[in-house]
Amino acid sequence: MTVGSGAVPLGRPYAWLWSSSALSNLADGVLKVALPLVALRFTDSPTLIAGLGVALSLPWLLFSLPAGALADRWDRRRSMLWANVVRGGVVVALGTAFAVGAGNLWMLYAAAVIIGSTETLYDTSAQSILPQLVPTAGLDRANGRLQAAELTTNQFIGPPLGGLLAASGAALSFATPAGLWLVAVGALWMVRGNFRIERTGSPVTLREDIAEGLRFLWSNPVLRVLAAMTGAFNLATSAAFAVFVLYAVGPASVLHLEGAAYGALLASTAAGAVVGALFAGQAVARIGRSASLLIAICTGALFVGAPAVTSNVWLVGGVFVLGGLGMAFWNVVTVTLRQRIAPARLLGRVNSGYRLLAWGTMPIGAALGGLIGEAWGLRAVFAIMAVLTLCLLVGLIWVTDRHIAEAEEAAEQAAS
Structure with missing residues (x-):
C-alpha cells in the first residue's frame, strides 16, 4: 500500500x-x-x-x-x-x-x-x-x-x-x-x-454503541498503544507547562522574561507545529510512519527537557520550534491511522474513545507537575518528564511500519 x-x-x-x-x-x-x-x-x-x-x-x-x-x-x-x-x-x-x-x-x-x-x-x-x-x-x-x-x-x-x-x-x-x-x-x-453511516441490524442503546467503539479501540494493538503513548506524552507536557511560567516569567525566574516575551516564546511552538503540519505528509511518504513517530518522541523529549539543562532563552525557543514540529508529525500520523484503520461506522466512537484516553491524563499531569515542583524544584519536573517521554520509544516495538501496514490491510479486507 x-x-x-x-x-x-x-x-x-x-x-x-x-x-x-x-x-x-x-x-x-x-x-x-x-x-x-x-x-x-x-x-x-x-x-x-x-x-x-x-x-x-x-x-x-x-x-x-x-x-x-x-x-x-x-x-x-x-x-x-x-x-x-x-x-x-x-x-x-x-x-x-x-x-x-x-x-x-x-x-x-x-x-x-x-x-x-x-x-x-x-x-x-x-x-x-x-x-x-x-x-x-x-x-x-x-x-x-x-x-x-x-x-x-x-x-x-x-x-x-x-x-x-x-x-x-x-x-x-x-x-x-x-x-x-x-x-x-x-x-x-x-x-x-449524505454523511450518515448506514446502520444494519437491530437498534442498540447509546451505551452499547459506546462499548462497541471502546472494544474495537482496545482490541487493535496499534491504536491501543498509540492512545496510551499519546496519553503519556500529554501527561508529560501538561506537567512541564503547568509550572513553566514560574521558570520563565518575572525577575525571580530563570529566564527573566516579561509577559510579551513569554507569549512569543510559547508562539514558537505553534510556529513549529504549523510547519510540521504542512510537511508531515511529505515526511511520512519519505521515511514512513514509525520513523515520523520516532522523530516526534525525540523532539518531544527535548521540548519538555530543555529547561532542565539550559537557561538560554534562544536555545529554549529553538527547541520549542522543534517540539511543535514533532507534535504536528505525531498528530497527523495518529489521526490518519485512526481514519484508515477504524471502520467508517465506528470512526466517531473510536475517535472519541482515543481522545478520552489521550486527553484524560492532562489534568493528572498538571497536578504532578505542581507536586514535583514543590518537592524537588522546577528543573526536576522538566528532567523527569523528559525521561518519561523517552520511555515512549518502547511503544514503537508494537507500532512499526509492518504492524501498521498489517492493521491497514486487515481494515481493508474487513471493509471489502
Missing part, C-alpha cells in the same frame, strides 16, 4: 471543509481569550477566572464518548452545522445580554459549558467525516493542511484578536466569534451529500 499522499487531489468539498474549520477555530481562539478578559470585570479571583477554562474543557471528559456515538448515528455534516449554529447562537445571546447591561459572570460560565459541549460533537464529527470526503491516499496531506489552519487561526490570530476585541467591549468580543461561526456554517453548507 502506498503511504504517501502524492498529488492526489483533495477536491472542492475538502476546500469548503477546510474553510469552515479555519473559521470555526478562529472563533474558538477569539473566545478563549475574550471570556476570561470579560470575566475580569466581575472578579479578580484566580479560581473563578481559571474555572472558565475548566468549564470549556470539562465537557471533553464528560461528553466525548456520547459525542462519538452520536457522530456515528447522525449525519456528520449536519452535526457540525448544528454545533456551530448552537455556538453562534449562545454567543449572540451573550453579546446581547452584555450590550443591554444584563451580563454577569455566571452567564459566562453557562456559555462556556454549552460551547465546550458542542465542541466535542463538532470536533469528533470533523475528524470522522474526512475519510468520506478525501481519498485514502490523500489523508496525510488533508490532515496536515487542516491542522496547519487550525493552529494558525486558533493560536496565532485568534488570541491577540480576542484581546483586542475584549478591550473594545464585551458585546463586540462576542459578536465577532458569532459572525465567524455563521460564516463557517455557510462554508460547510457548500459540502453537499
